[in-house]
Amino acid sequence: MKILSVENLEKSFGDLQVLKDISMEVNHGEIVSIIGSSGSGKSTLLRCINRLETIDSGKITVDGQIMVSTENGKVQYANNDILNEIRLKTGLVFQNFNLFPHFNVLKNITQAPIRVKKVPKDVAEKEAMDLLKKLGLENRKDAYPHQLSGG
Ligand SMILES: Nc1ncnc2c1ncn2[C@@H]1O[C@H](COP(=O)(O)OP(=O)(O)OP(=O)(O)O)[C@@H](O)[C@H]1O
Ligand SMILES: [Mg+2]
Numbered sequence: 001m002k003i004l005s006v007e008n009l010e011k012s013f014g015d016l017q018v019l020k021d022i023s024m025e026v027n028h029g030e031i032v033s034i035i036g037s038s039g040s041g042k043s044t045l046l047r048c049i050n051r052l053e054t055i056d057s058g059k060i061t062v063d064g065q066i067m068v069s070t071e072n073g074k075v076q077y078a079n080n081d082i083l084n085e086i087r088l089k090t091g092l093v094f095q096n097f098n099l100f101p102h103f104n105v106l107k108n109i110t111q112a113p114i115r116v117k118k119v120p121k122d123v124a125e126k127e128a129m130d131l132l133k134k135l136g137l138e139n140r141k142d143a144y145p146h147q148l149s150g151g
Contacts, residue, residue, distance in 0.1 A: 001028040002061075004049070008070075009058035011044055018044045022058070043095065050092045051083060062086045088117065099145040105132070106141040 004026040011019040018041040026032050034042045047053040049060060051067070054077075059069040067086050068077045077083065099108050109128040113119040119127075132138040140148065 002026075003028045003030075003063055005059075005061040006045075006049065007059040007061075009045070009048060009060070010056045011041075011048055011053060012056055019048070019055075046092055050090055051077075051087070052092070063089055101145050104142050104144055105137070105148070108145070 002025055004024075006022060006024045009019050009022040010017070022041075022045060024032070034045065036042055044053060048055050049062075055068060055075060057070040057073065057075060060067045063086070065082055065086055066078060067083065068075060070076070078086070100111070103111065106125060106128055109131065110121070110124040113124040113127070114121055129138060129141065132141055
């Protein structure tokens, strides 16, 4: 099943065209790596998919919902309800990972599900601990970002 589709995406910053007719698909359960030299536009592509950049033309579909499409050269984004639904299904881990410096590990992991998805705190914390255990990091749950290594 197709979970993400990008069609003929174009994005420029001023005179610099970064994304030139980019098309790709990701199917459910698939893990896709985008590789390329520094400055080739990998982050820009991800930012367009997360709506952190607006596109110049093309079409992006997430889990069957059209996020943005282009008809006769006019870019049309979905309404806010659909964009919010799509936002709940997409996540982006930033290159400089942007953790909350004043929250410990457990709180950094549980803020989004508790605040955005209204998951009860105890459920979110259990899920977070399960994830930390998978990575052998459960003993670091109370640590703050500055006490941890980058990775
Ligand atoms: N907001 C912006 N305004 C102007 N130029 C930008 C902007 N964002 C990115 N660029 C430029 O677009 C190009 C692609 O940048 P991008 O960050 O997408 O590359 P990247 O493939 O992720 O690189 P890296 O491997 O270093 O992370 C670069 O030339 C960058 O300077
Ligand atoms: Mg990048």
